[in-house]
Amino acid sequence: KAGVTQTPRYLIKTRGQQVTLSCSPISGHRSVSWYQQTPGQGLQFLFEYFSETQRNKGNFPGRFSGRQFSNSRSEMNVSTLELGDSALYLCASSFTGGADQPQHFGDGTRLSIL
C-alpha cells in the first residue's frame, strides 16, 4: 500500500508570493491533517479535512487555507508569504480521524522563503 505522498518535496519562494502544496493520502483514508513544523515552535496543527469539509482548524491566520477533493487528496495554500512561513509542512492521513487511529505522515514539503 502506498504511503502518504506530498509534492513538491522542496520549494523556494519569495515574500509576497503564494504557494500550493499537495497531499495524497493512503488509499481509503478520508481524514487529512496539515501541520507546520519549525525548530522554534515545533509541530503545530493547521487544519483537518474530512469528506471535503474542514472539520478542525488550528490558530493560523487566514493566509493559510486548504481544501479536500472527492478522492480525499488535499491541497494547502499559503498566500502573501512571509519569512516566518519557512518551515516543513507535513500532511497526515487516517481512516476517519477517530480517537484511536494513528496518523500516517508524508515526508513533507520543505518551504523556504527568501
Added chain:
Amino acid sequence: SQQGEEDPQALSIQEGENATMNCSYKTSINNLQWYRQNSGRGLVHLILIRSNEREKHSGRLRVTLDTSKKSSSLLITASRAADTASYFCATLPASGGSYIPTFGRGTSLIVHP
C-alpha cells in the same frame, strides 16, 4: 500550544544501551501516542496507549503511562544506530470532542555505533 513536553531535549548513548525519554502533559487525556521522525522525513507512529492502560510493548519499545502523574515514558532497549531520530509524544484530550493530537517538541536521540 504544546500539551506534552518531552524530557530530555537531547540524549546521546552508545549502541546496545537503553534509552529512556519522558513526556509530561497538563490536562486529562484520552490516549497518548509516540512517534519517531528521522532527519528530513515525516513522523512514523510507534505506539498508542489509552488512558486506562498502564504499559504497552512493541518489539524493543516499552511505553508506560501514569495518569496520576500525567506522564509517560518510552524505553528503547538495546538501542541501535538506526534508532537515531527525534521522538515525539502526542496527547489526545479527554474532553472537547477533538480528535486532533497535540505534539510535544520532541527528544533528539543519537545512538553512537
